[in-house]
Each structure stands twice: as structure tokens, then as C-alpha cells.
Amino acid sequence: MPVEDDLFEKLRVELRRGSLGLAVMGALREEQYGYSLRQKLEQAGLPIDEGALYPLLRRLESQGLLTSEWREDARRNKRFYRLSPDGERVLAELLGEWNAISESILRLTERDQ
Secondary structure, X not given: OOHHHHHHHHHHHHHHHHHXXXXXXXXXXXXXXXXXXXXXXXXXXXXXXXXXXXXHHXXXXXXXXXXXXXXXXXOEEEEEEEEOHXXXXXXXXXXXXXXXXXHHHHHHHOOOO
């Protein structure tokens, strides 16, 4: 892999990692269990493997942004996650920040400057 491709891939992963927390929080405005959350993210164009998703969920929960509970569903125990009230507030603030950053980047990268 050429150096440029390697550098691009590292920067792409860094950008994606920073965006996944926001995407997960947005998806968890509706209750989901791990597998259904992975499917929802993949359908939205943000696939994530279990090795990245579950540590992210644990971190968000330890920060008080998510709640979870074990329940039986289809004769299997599943852990269901949902955004907490604090998570709802933080998500709204982060989305405002995301939109401001996105608008700034678009202005800075327009070709007609």
C-alpha cells in the first residue's frame, strides 16, 4: 500500500471513530439491542464490528449517556440500550456542534472561493 493510501486510511479511521459515538447516540433515541443497532448503523452506511461497538456502548453507559437492561426477547436474553435523559441533552448539543463544524468545513473547502 503506498504511503498516501496508508495515510488516508489512518485519517479516515480517525474521522470515522470520532463520528461513531454521535451516530450510536442518535440511533439509540429508540431502544435497540446490540445486533439490531449494528444493523441500523450498517443500513445507514456506518458499519461497525462488535469489537468496536460494545466497548463504545459500555463507555457511553459509564458516562451516563445510555441506559441498558437485560430482557428476554425471542427466548433469548438480550441487553437493550437507550439514550438516557442526559444523553438526549448531550446529543442535542453535539448535533449543534456537528452542524456548525460541518458548515465551517464546507465553507472552507468550497472550490469557488
